[in-house]
Amino acid sequence: xxxxxxxxxxxxxADEKTRPLFAGVAQHNRxxxxxxxxxGFSVVGVEPPADGGQTAYIILKLPPIDQRA
Numbered sequence: 001x002x003x004x005x006x007x008x009x010x011x012x013x014a015d016e017k018t019r020p021l022f023a024g025v026a027q028h029n030r031x032x033x034x035x036x037x038x039x040g041f042s043v044v045g046v047e048p049p050a051d052g053g054q055t056a057y058i059i060l061k062l063p064p065i066d067q068r069a
Contacts, residue, residue, distance in 0.1 A: 005035045013039055013062070021062040026055050036060045 013021075023041060025032045033043070041060035048056050 005032075006038050009035055009039045019062060019064040023060045023062075024057045025060065027058050028055070033058055033060070036062075 021041075023036050024047065025036065027046065037043075037060070039062070041062045043058055044061045045059045046056055047059055
C-alpha cells in the first residue's frame with residue numbers, strides 16, 4: 001500500500017526492453033494485478049487451474065511501446 005512494488009516494477013521495466021512482456025498472477029492476488037496494471041499491463045485472459053488444482057491465473061500483457069494507448 002506504499003507503492004514500493006509499483007516503483008520496483010517500473011524500475012525493472014525501464015531496464016528490460018523486451019516487449020511484449022507477459023505476467024501471470026494467481027487470480028486471488030488482486031494487489032499484484034493492480035501493480036501490473038499501474039505499470040501498463042492489461043489483462044488478456046485467465047488460465048484455469050491445471051491438473052486438478054484450485055488456483056486460476058490471470059494473464060497480463062505489456063504491449064510494445066508503440067502500441068500503448
